[in-house]
Amino acid sequence: GQQLNQSPQSMFIQEGEDVSMNCxxxxxxxxxxxxxxxxxxxxxxxxALYKAGELTSNGRLTAQFGITRKDSFLNISASIPxxxxxxxxxxLNYGGSQGNLIFGKGTKLSVKP
Amino acid sequence: xAGVIQSPRHEVxxxxxEVTLRCKPxxxxxxxxxYRQTMMRGLELLIYFNNNVPIDDSGMPEDRFSxxxxxxxxxTLKIQPSEPRDSAxxxxxxxxxxxxxxxxxxTFGAGSRLTVL
Numbered sequence: 001g002q003q004l005n006q007s008p009q010s011m012f013i014q015e016g017e018d019v020s021m022n023c024x025x026x027x028x029x030x031x032x033x034x035x036x037x038x039x040x041x042x043x044x045x046x047x048a049l050y051k052a053g054e055l056t057s058n059g060r061l062t063a064q065f066g067i068t069r070k071d072s073f074l075n076i077s078a079s080i081p082x083x084x085x086x087x088x089x090x091x092l093n094y095g096g097s098q099g100n101l102i103f104g105k106g107t108k109l110s111v112k113p
Numbered sequence: 114x115a116g117v118i119q120s121p122r123h124e125v126x127x128x129x130x131e132v133t134l135r136c137k138p139x140x141x142x143x144x145x146x147x148y149r150q151t152m153m154r155g156l157e158l159l160i161y162f163n164n165n166v167p168i169d170d171s172g173m174p175e176d177r178f179s180x181x182x183x184x185x186x187x188x189t190l191k192i193q194p195s196e197p198r199d200s201a202x203x204x205x206x207x208x209x210x211x212x213x214x215x216x217x218x219x220t221f222g223a224g225s226r227l228t229v230l
Contacts, residue, residue, distance in 0.1 A: 033218065042117075042204050042221030043156075088156065101219065103156040 003027075006089050006104030013079055014112050021087060021107040022073040029091035029102075032065050032072040037086045037106070046087075047074070079111050117222035119205050125228045131193040134225045137186055138207030146219060147180055147190050148204040156204070162188065195229045202226045 006023045013019060023032070031050055035043035047058050049065035049072060056063055062075045072091075076083055086106040093100060118137040126132055138145045146161040160170040162182045170180070177196070182188040192199055206219040 035221075040223070042206070042223050043219075044221070045218055048218055101158070105155040 004089060004091055004102050004104040006107055008107055009105070010108040010110070012110045012112065015079060015081060017079055019076040019079055019083070019109060020073060021089075022071060023089035023091070023104050024071040025091060025102075026070065027091075027093065028069040029093050030069070031092040032063070033090040033092070033101075034061075034063050034072070034074045035088040035090060037088065039085070043088055076109075079109075081111050081113055084109055084111050117205055117207050117220055119203075119222035119225050121225055122223065123226045123228075125230065126195055127230050128196055129194045130229075131191065132195045132199075132227060132229075134190040134203050134205075134227070136188045136190070136205030136222060138188070138205070139220055140186065142207035142209045142220070143185070144208045145182060145188050146206040146208075147188070148206065148221075150202045150204060150224070159190070159203075192227075195227075197229045200227055200229050 004023050004025050011019060033048050034046045036046050037043040046061055047056050047063040049056055049063055052065055052069050053067045054065040060077045064073055066072055072089055086108050088106045089104040091102050117139055120135045124132060144161060144163050147159040149157045149159055157172055159172045160180045161168055165182045165185055177194060178192055180190045190203060202224045204221050204224045206221045208219045
């Protein structure tokens, strides 16, 4: 079945540093989503990407939909302590049912003040 | 909107007991999803409904798991009998649409953390 490889699995950074994480797949997706999960909460949508090559920003966050449709990255600039959490990528192929939203295993981000 | 509401937030039960998790989706959303999250397997889709009808239940692990959506504003996930390996966080999510652009943005609830002793 379809799988997403998300990397890195975890990151330990200093406050103020930039962060980059990515997702790759052997399959093509028509939608890429990036979610953040705070401890004890459900994932919350950060950015949605719908077109190959699309680059979208949301404050200090920037995400891109890879031109091959098989990858996406998320960058966080000037990290702050509240960026701590688990970041998930998710991909969807319209050819399947709506339930075919595939999630990566997550990148756990720790920010040292 | 209050978002997706799940209850209970935490449940501790003994092996063999029946567990019922509840979900109220966002008003106006026509799709509802049940996910299970564990450290080992990440987020797994168990079942999803569209317009109250189960569309794909291939992720339901065993016959011990069942889900219902009697109306547009309520769904339950039941485990009977429960086993220790069912311990996980169960998320309900809802969305609007039929799989088209802009309609696959899932809004998650806060989750129900289940511990089966």
